[in-house]
Amino acid sequence: MxxxxxxxxxxxxxxxxxxxxxxxxxxVSYLLGNVGAHGSRRAYGTGGAExxxxxxxxxxxxxxxxxxxxxxxxxxxxxxxxxxxxxxxxxxxxxxxxxxSGGGLNLTLYQYKTCPFCSKVRAFLDYHGLPYEIVEVNPVMRQEIKWSTYRKVPILMVDNELQLNDSSVIISSLKTFLISQKKSMADILPCYPEMKSKNERGKEVTEYNNKYWLMLSEAETAEIYPKKDTQKEEMKWRQWADDWLVHLISPNVYRTTGEALASFDYIVREGKFGTVEGFFAKYVGAAAMYVISKRLKNRHNLQDDVREDLYKAVNDWVAAIGRNRKFMGGDQPNLADLAVFGVLRVMEGLQAFDDMMDNTRVKYWYRRMERATLNHEGQSQSSSKH
Incomplete structure (x- = not known):
């Protein structure tokens, strides 16, 4: 107008x-003089007619x-x-x-498709409708990430310049970016500094400070977490997914020689292997992981039947959500929902997954999460928020 x-x-x-x-x-007479014929002719000053x-x-x-x-x-x-x-x-x-829309960010995810940590990141990206490219890394040679001093996956490259490592850091920093009105990714990433340490076996590992925190203002935090303790609950279960749930996957998918072979058949089909490489990976890898899974069972003090630990963990998760919530985040998934879903999803198509769905109360929550990620429901939330 x-x-x-x-x-x-x-x-x-x-x-x-x-x-x-x-x-x-x-x-001019028409524009100025005729006002008096149809309405007020008040003169602002003195001597209107003059x-x-x-x-x-x-x-x-x-x-x-x-x-x-x-x-x-x-x-x-x-x-x-x-x-x-x-x-x-x-x-x-x-x-x-x-x-x-992810800020028009150019996102490239370096991953193993069957890696639970990579699956967590994909669940987050899919739920929020963030477009991204995938580079499937060969788990033997890892040529695709030879340019990186960080030799694990997932790695997320932002605009071909900014490298994000560790699944929880990737998720926390992207979520902060989507919520915050002022911070760029370059501003956010230094909030998650690297920390070198040695684990219980004396091996040097890289950890990241603050990785379960979102770097928000008080007003933004109050908007995202309006109810008391919801932020602490989300952080607790995100860490639980990393520190406990992930470690139940390998002992369960490699529980028997038959399951180990079926698991590696799936890994070879979905991963990036050559013909000869895939053959050896399938049979030698299955045998090796069957043995390793037994060591993991002892390391994490799992029961003889590791399915029982999986069932208990999943039922503990469902109990934490409760009967009055669709998700731990309420009517929409939060970061804990996406983390747990991402971890469990890597077992799909395997016997361990079918047994979990049949013997726990997780099915309905899992199917809701599946729909939420497939339909990019987090994108509509962001659109309505802004």
Missing amino acids: SAACARTLSKVGLFLMEAPAARRSGT FRSKLFSSVRTGGGRVLGCAFLLGGGLGLYQTLKLSVQQQQHLAEEHRKV
């Missing part, structure tokens, strides 16, 4: 500049060109302000779209 008014003022100005004096006089008489006189003697310039100037300023406002609105809309 303001643009139309500005264009009208400019047209009137051109008309007054170009028209003969008599026509200018009539036009003022109009002098105005018309000036128009007749050539002052119309001055008035035309005034109209042109007013119209030009109006157009400038309108265009300025339009540009600002477009920039604002672009910024909102940037936040909703």
